[in-house]
Amino acid sequence: MDLILHLRCFVAVAEESHFGRAAARLGTAQPPLSQRIQRLERELGVRLFERNSRQVTITKGGTLLLDEARELLARAEALMATSRRIRDGDAGLLRAALPPDIAGETVAEILAEFRRRHADVELELHELSTSEQLARFASHDLDVGLIHHPCDVTGLGLGPVLRRELGVLLPRDAPAAARDEVPLSALADHDLILFPRANAPALHDDLLTTCARNGYTPPAIRHGQGPSFIRGLIRSAGSVAFRPRESRSVDGTVDAPVDDPEIVWRPLAGAPLALRSSVAWPQGRSDAAVTAFADATTHAMWKTAAVTTDLPSRPVHLRPAAEYYL
Amino acid sequence: MSSTRGLLREAFAQAGVTGRLHAVDIDSGVEVDFGADQPVVTASVHKLCLLVTLHQRAAAGALDLTEQVECPADLRTPGPTGLSAMLDPVRMSLRDIAFLMMAVSDNTAADLLLARVGLDAVNLTTAALGLDRTHATHTFGELLATMKEDAGPGGAQALTDPHVIARLRALDPARGNRSTPRDMTRLLAAVWRDEACAPQHGPALRRLLGLQVWPHRMASGFPFDDVHVAGKTGSLPTLRNEVGVVEYPDGGRYAVAVFTRAASTAAILPAADAVIGTASRIAVDALRAEAGRAARGGAD
Numbered sequence: 001m002d003l004i005l006h007l008r009c010f011v012a013v014a015e016e017s018h019f020g021r022a023a024a025r026l027g028t029a030q031p032p033l034s035q036r037i038q039r040l041e042r043e044l045g046v047r048l049f050e051r052n053s054r055q056v057t058i059t060k061g062g063t064l065l066l067d068e069a070r071e072l073l074a075r076a077e078a079l080m081a082t083s084r085r086i087r088d089g090d091a092g093l094l095r096a097a098l099p100p101d102i103a104g105e106t107v108a109e110i111l112a113e114f115r116r117r118h119a120d121v122e123l124e125l126h127e128l129s130t131s132e133q134l135a136r137f138a139s140h141d142l143d144v145g146l147i148h149h150p151c152d153v154t155g156l157g158l159g160p161v162l163r164r165e166l167g168v169l170l171p172r173d174a175p176a177a178a179r180d181e182v183p184l185s186a187l188a189d190h191d192l193i194l195f196p197r198a199n200a201p202a203l204h205d206d207l208l209t210t211c212a213r214n215g216y217t218p219p220a221i222r223h224g225q226g227p228s229f230i231r232g233l234i235r236s237a238g239s240v241a242f243r244p245r246e247s248r249s250v251d252g253t254v255d256a257p258v259d260d261p262e263i264v265w266r267p268l269a270g271a272p273l274a275l276r277s278s279v280a281w282p283q284g285r286s287d288a289a290v291t292a293f294a295d296a297t298t299h300a301m302w303k304t305a306a307v308t309t310d311l312p313s314r315p316v317h318l319r320p321a322a323e324y325y326l
Numbered sequence: 327m328s329s330t331r332g333l334l335r336e337a338f339a340q341a342g343v344t345g346r347l348h349a350v351d352i353d354s355g356v357e358v359d360f361g362a363d364q365p366v367v368t369a370s371v372h373k374l375c376l377l378v379t380l381h382q383r384a385a386a387g388a389l390d391l392t393e394q395v396e397c398p399a400d401l402r403t404p405g406p407t408g409l410s411a412m413l414d415p416v417r418m419s420l421r422d423i424a425f426l427m428m429a430v431s432d433n434t435a436a437d438l439l440l441a442r443v444g445l446d447a448v449n450l451t452t453a454a455l456g457l458d459r460t461h462a463t464h465t466f467g468e469l470l471a472t473m474k475e476d477a478g479p480g481g482a483q484a485l486t487d488p489h490v491i492a493r494l495r496a497l498d499p500a501r502g503n504r505s506t507p508r509d510m511t512r513l514l515a516a517v518w519r520d521e522a523c524a525p526q527h528g529p530a531l532r533r534l535l536g537l538q539v540w541p542h543r544m545a546s547g548f549p550f551d552d553v554h555v556a557g558k559t560g561s562l563p564t565l566r567n568e569v570g571v572v573e574y575p576d577g578g579r580y581a582v583a584v585f586t587r588a589a590s591t592a593a594i595l596p597a598a599d600a601v602i603g604t605a606s607r608i609a610v611d612a613l614r615a616e617a618g619r620a621a622r623g624g625a626d
Contacts, residue, residue, distance in 0.1 A: 015500050017463065055446060150590040152344055152564070153492045161488060201342040202589035205597070278488065316482040316593050318406060321540055323370050323431045323561040325404040326474055326482045 004076045006040040007069045009033055010048060014058050014066050074284030082287045092121040094289040097128040097136070097145035098297075099277075100225055101195065109300035110293075118292035129199035137282050144290045146297055149276040150202045157286055159279035159294045161310040162301050164244035166273040169230070171238055172264050181269040185215030192218035193233050193241040195225045207242070207273060214272050235262050244275055245306045276310060277301075330612040334360045334605055341601035343566070343586040348507035349609035352515045352571070352579045356616050358609040362508040365459060365499040366585040369469075369560030370431045371567050372448075372462055372503045374513065374535070377424055378522050379443050379451040381531055384420075385524035391421040395438055403467040408432025421530070428534040428558060433466040440465050452509075455516055460505040469503065472496055473562070485563045486591040496562050497587075510569040510583035518571055518579060532556060535570065542596070543568040544582065547603025548610075564588045566595075568602050572610050580613055582606045 012022040013033070023030045041048050048062035058066070098107060107125075114123060128136065130151050136142035137156065149161065168187065170177050176186040192211070197204040211217065222239055224230055233239045243265065279294040286294075301307045318325060338345035348362035384391045397409055397416045407430035409416055409423075420442065427435035440448070445462055452460040464472075473496045477484040484490045495501045516522035517531050535556035543566065545555040557570020569583040584605050588598045 017461070021458075021461075149488050150486075150592075152587055152589045153488050154344075154497070154587065156492060158489055158492055198339075201339065205342055206590060206592075276488075283492075310487070313483055313486045316486060318482055318593055320406040320411075320430070321542065321559075321561070321599075322406065322593060323433075323559065324470060324473065324563070325406050325410070325433075326470075326477060326485070 001039060001043055003043075004073065006036050006043070007073055009036045010040055010062075011066065011069055011073060013037060013049065013056065014062060017056055017058070019056060077284045078287055081285050092289065093124060094121050094293060095124045095126070095141065095143045096293050097126040097133050097142055099129060099133075099146055099148060100127050100199075101275075102146065103305060106300050106304045109304050110297050113296035113300050114293055117296055118289055121289045121292070123293070129195075130203070131199055131201070133280070137280070140282075143285070144279060144281040144293045146277055147280045148200050148203050149278065150206060151200060153280070155283050156280045157283045159298050161276050161278045162298065162305075162307045163310045164275045164277070164305060164307055165267070165271045166242040166244055166275060167265050167267040168240050169234055169243050169263055169265050170240045171234055172262050174238065174240075177264050177266065179266065182266045183214070183269040184211055184272060187216045187218075187240055189238075190218065191220040191222055191233075191237065191239040193222045193224050193230050193239050196223045199225075203275075210272055214270075231260055231263060235260070242273060330358055330608060331360055333608045334358075337601055337604045337608060338586070341586075341588075341597045341604075342590055342595075343588045343598050343601060345601065345605060346507050346585045347583065347605055347609060348511045349580055349582040349606070349613060350511045350515060351613045351617060352518050352581055354617060354620070356613055356620075357511075358612055359508075360605075360609075362511075362583075363459070363506050365504050365506060366567070367497055367499050367560075367562065367565055368460075368503045368505045368510075369496075369562045369565055369567060370433075370436075370466075371505070371510065371558055371560035371569050373427050373431065373436050374510075374558045374569065375448050375452050375460065375462065376436060376439055376443070377428060377531060377534060378513070378517065379448045380420065380424055380439055381523045381527040382451055383443050383447065385527055389420065389442065391424075391530075392419045394419055395423060395442070397423075397434065397438060403433040403437045403465075404470050405431075405433035405466075409434040409438075425534055425537065429537045429539055431559060433470070436466050452505075452513070455513060455522060457505065457509040457513060460509045460513075462503045464502060469496055472502075482593070485593070488591070491564060491591055494563065497565065507569075507583040507585060511581040514569060514571050514581035514583070518581065532571075542599040543602040544570045544572070544584070544606045545603065546600050547605070547607035548572055560585075563593075564591060566598050566602060568606075570606075572606065574614070578614060578617065580610045582609060 012026050013019060016022040016025060019030050019033055023033045046061045047059050049056045049058055130147045133142060133145040133147055134151060168182055176182045222233060230241050279297050281290050334347060346361035346364045346366055349358040383389050394417055399413060399415050402410055404410060408426040410433045423435045423438050426432040448462050473494060476494045477490055520528040535558060538557055540559050543559055544557045548555050552575045554573040555570055557568050560567035564587050567585045571579055571581050573579045584602045586598060588595055
């Protein structure tokens with residue numbers, strides 16, 4: 001018996017609750033589909049569905065098996081994807097992406113770590129924003145990447161959520177620079193330099209909403225992300241930019257995030273802002289190379305980028321228009 | 327209508343959501359299609375299918391809409407409105423229960439009606455109307471129970487965790503109550519043409535859709551006192567939907583179905599609610615422009 005084929009039939013009938021619809025979805029006829037379900041029931045020794053003339057309902061036993069069947073199908077799909085890559089001659093090509101704001105040391109550490117874990121795979125590494133990565137996951141042009149939350153995670157497998165608290169880069173002569181920790185409200189007179197909204201719209205909006213909630217509504221937003229462009233705007237236009245504390249060297253000391261005598265980095269009081277990231281891949285398409293990249297990236301972020309685990313968030317109050325309740 | 331699709335893409339992107347839409351001029355059949363055949367999670371939008379089923383059962387003489395139903399205090403489906411939020415025993419008629427289900431999306435009201443007509447009847451109703459992609463697999467209580475189970479002990483706070491959002495069965499159209507935007511506009515058009523149910527029930531169905539209280543989604547796109555919007559919303563974490571009919575004083579009537587999924591997990595996201603109105607307006611404006619061109623004999 002072709003177990004995978006039979007399980008695919010089982011899942012389709014369970015999801016459609018209807019032999020005709022399930023057959024249509026599988027592109028087959030109804031009689032062979034019914035026979036396959038009966039064979040699977042014999043093989044497993046478990047009755048999966050109750051049928052009557054009008055409808056079909058999944059049994060308790062069927063329900064218990066459904067999740068495992070789905071898992072097995074996903075694993076089978078991953079196996080087929082890997083075999084396709086081998087067959088197509090680009091065995092061991094992993095298409096991976098990192099966001100533009102990742103530090104150089106972290107990139108180097110990821111590459112070194114990946115090499116240690118999976119030397120026989122060629123890594124094709126791209127610099128892509130969260131939005132670009134999600135689009136490429138959807139079009140099957142990317143195997144794995146580091147994305148920023150919040151974003152639409154439909155159909156993605158995720159590694160652990162890594163939190164990097166944001167501090168602020170500001171001109172050394174700004175009054176707020178005299179403090180050890182800067183409250184967001186002390187930035188009120190400065191324009192804010194932020195990555196282009198299209199890179200990660202939800203994160204962009206989230207950052208601005210949190211700024212406003214904490215008393216900072218920038219007079220203007222300037223979009224930019226290149227380090228020298230940002231440095232130029234801070235020095236000449238008195239703007240500020242958010243940046244994680246980064247570059248934790250191997251012995252645990254924290255390096256200065258900027259080596260410009262006219263610019264200082266300060267933590268934000270109360271740590272109101274953070275970048276939350278995780279490695280992501282299309283669900284069911286994970287293989288050894290994807291896992292190696294995910295582990296290498298998570299490891300490198302912990303080692304070089306002052307990461308913490310994600311903290312519990314603030315209370316969430318659902319309002320009546322949410323329509324649901326927990 | 328390629329520029330309409332461009333405007334819709336832009337509006338959804340601006341609001342930080344993935345959007346699917348179908349809009350159709352009920353009388354001419356001219357349509358706007360933006361992912362109209364994608365499977366979507368219906369959430370409370372499925373209450374419209376239940377409402378139509380209830381009236382079909384009444385038309386068939388299987389039940390009386392004025393029949394009184396007991397709703398004890400201890401057997402209620404969780405929810406923030408209507409009977410779900412009330413504390414004491416209630417006794418009311420089937421049609422008033424239907425009013426609460428449609429006006430404030432009362433989950434207990436919906437499950438009381440489901441208990442009366444059965445999930446199978448709802449699926450028979452949608453199948454008989456040719457809505458092949460529409461299917462209900464569980465009650466609203468069961469839906470909320472899977473969410474509670476998948477979210478774990480963290481409660482509402484857990485719904486901001488990307489891992490929790492990624493594993494919620496409630497957000498997977500393959501596993502729960504589902505439809506497509508096109509199926510939903512087909513259902514609305516049938517209700518407005520008195521084809522969904524015996525004609526004497528049409529006014530009651532349309533009245534209840536017009537009594538929905540939420541103004542923040544589809545209705546927000548039509549801030550004109552002489553334009554009538556009747557609809558049913560649906561919401562789950564990151565999901566915001568509404569299907570409805572927009573009627574203009576010149577007789578134009580348009581069925582619109584919008585299903586969105588937000589990137590942000592925030593429970594309160596006004597831009598994501600409002601884009602349902604914005605997108606509906608873009609689609610209806612396009613349909614009205616098309617009708618105008620047709621009336622002028624396609625001169626432009």
